[in-house]
Amino acid sequence: MKKTILASLALLALSWSANAQRVKGSDTVLPLSQKIAEQYMKQNRSATISVTGGGSGVGISALLAGTTEIAQASRRIKFDEKQKLQEGGKSAKEVIIAYDALAVVVHPGNKADRLTREQLEGIFTGKIKNWKEVGGEDLKIVPYSRETSSGTYEFFKESVLKNKNYMNGIMSMPATGAIVQSVSQTKGAIGYIGLAYLNKDVKPVRISYDKGKTFTAPTIENAKNKSYPVVRPLYYYYEAKSTTALKPFVDYVLSADGQKIVSEVGFIPVK
Numbered sequence: 001m002k003k004t005i006l007a008s009l010a011l012l013a014l015s016w017s018a019n020a021q022r023v024k025g026s027d028t029v030l031p032l033s034q035k036i037a038e039q040y041m042k043q044n045r046s047a048t049i050s051v052t053g054g055g056s057g058v059g060i061s062a063l064l065a066g067t068t069e070i071a072q073a074s075r076r077i078k079f080d081e082k083q084k085l086q087e088g089g090k091s092a093k094e095v096i097i098a099y100d101a102l103a104v105v106v107h108p109g110n111k112a113d114r115l116t117r118e119q120l121e122g123i124f125t126g127k128i129k130n131w132k133e134v135g136g137e138d139l140k141i142v143p144y145s146r147e148t149s150s151g152t153y154e155f156f157k158e159s160v161l162k163n164k165n166y167m168n169g170i171m172s173m174p175a176t177g178a179i180v181q182s183v184s185q186t187k188g189a190i191g192y193i194g195l196a197y198l199n200k201d202v203k204p205v206r207i208s209y210d211k212g213k214t215f216t217a218p219t220i221e222n223a224k225n226k227s228y229p230v231v232r233p234l235y236y237y238y239e240a241k242s243t244t245a246l247k248p249f250v251d252y253v254l255s256a257d258g259q260k261i262v263s264e265v266g267f268i269p270v271k
Contacts, residue, residue, distance in 0.1 A: 020048040021249060024068040025059015026151050027175045028100060028194035029234050032265045033072055039261060040252050049249065053175065056151030063237060064088060069246060071237040074100065074194070075151030091240040097253050099268035101195045102156060102230040103218035105180070105202035107187045112136035114206040114215040117229075120160050123190060126167025131188065144179050144191035147172045155232050156192050195220065196266035223268050234267065 023033045030053040037049040051072075054062075059071035060081050077092060085092050104120060106112060112131055115123075122128035124143050131139045145166055146153040157163060173179045179191040184201035191202075195218055198204060206215035209229040222228035236253070238246050252258050259269040 021050075021070065021246065022062075022068040023049060023051045023070040023072055023236075024054060024062045025072040026056045026074040026234070027053040027146075027177075028074040028152055028196070029072040029097075031196055032098060032234070032262060032267060035265055036253055036258055036261050037249075039257070040249055043252075044248070047249070055147065055149035056154070057149035060237060063092070063239065064090070069238055069242055070249075073151050073235045073237060074232065075154045076233075076235065077237055085239075092237045093240045093243060095236045095238075095250055095254070096233045096270055097236050098234045098259075098262045098270060099223065100232055100234050101218045101220070101223035101228050101268070102152065102159075102192055102232065103195055103198050103204045104190065104192050104207060104230075105183050105198070105204050106190050107183060108201070108203045109187050110136060110139075110203065112205060113203070114208070116208045116212050117160060118211065120207070121162065121164060124156075124161055124166055124170070125164050126170075139188045142171065142186050142189045143167065144171045144173055144182050144189055146176070146179065146192075147174055152176070152192065152194065159230055159232070160192075194267075195223070198266070220263070220266070220268055231268070 030051065033051045037051050041047050041049060056073035056075050059068060059073055060077060062068040063071040064084050082092065104115065112135060115134060119128060119134045123141055128134060129141055131137055131141055173182060176193050176197045179193055180197055180202055183189040183191045204218050206217045207230060208215045216222050216228045218228055223231045236250065254270065259271055262269045
């Protein structure tokens with residue numbers, strides 16, 4: 001009897017661990033993963049999926065450490081991260097689950113409503129310090145950035161700053177929500193956030209990548225028709241050995257139902 005109970009408990013634990021999955025990483029992807037996991041668990045009662053943020057780098061480090069099954073990322077895995085995984089006997093599988101437009105936001109009371117890429121580079125590298133230099137009022141510019149472990153930080157540096165360094169002493173925020181809150185409370189503030197985080201508390205500015213000839217607003221429609229220039233893929237990374245166990249959830253993310261949630265949350269579907 002005792003052996004039967006122990007065997008049953010062991011099978012139960014094995015079944016639970018097979019169906020329990022952790023998703024960790026990018027704060028940009030966080031609301032999407034949370035919503036999809038919620039719907040997936042409703043349809044699959046035996047599944048348990050926990051979703052946490054912390055930044056793309058944190059998620060990939062957790063994948064390396066074996067403390068997450070899926071790393072969610074708003075930037076591509078780096079060469080040195082791939083190497084560390086290989087050294088640990090692991091191989092990462094990459095899946096693009098959605099696309100995101102990165103919005104530059106200011107305080108709603110800020111008169112500035114358009115900026116060129118060159119002006120943004122000047123602001124975030126510290127060369128442009130006052131809004132009057134870019135058509136605004138005489139007001140000190142207060143730039144907010146994500147912290148260095150963030151994929152959004154990396155992507156903004158690569159795409160907008162053309163790999164130039166952020167200004168010394170820039171205000172670094174631990175999460176996207178903190179940027180929204182800080183910009184909404186500081187009239188001279190400027191920051192960048194994923195499109196899904198855009199709300200009435202901040203004002204998006206139109207961006208030009210052709211030196212001021214055309215300025216485009218960050219919207220899903222403009223991202224889809226490729227007229228908005230700051231668009232990036234969003235990723236899931238997981239160990240190749242775990243493909244079979246993770247396939248049902250990953251397939252759901254890429255399914256019509258999953259991609260419908262992508263649109264509902266405020267991202268651009270893959271298909």
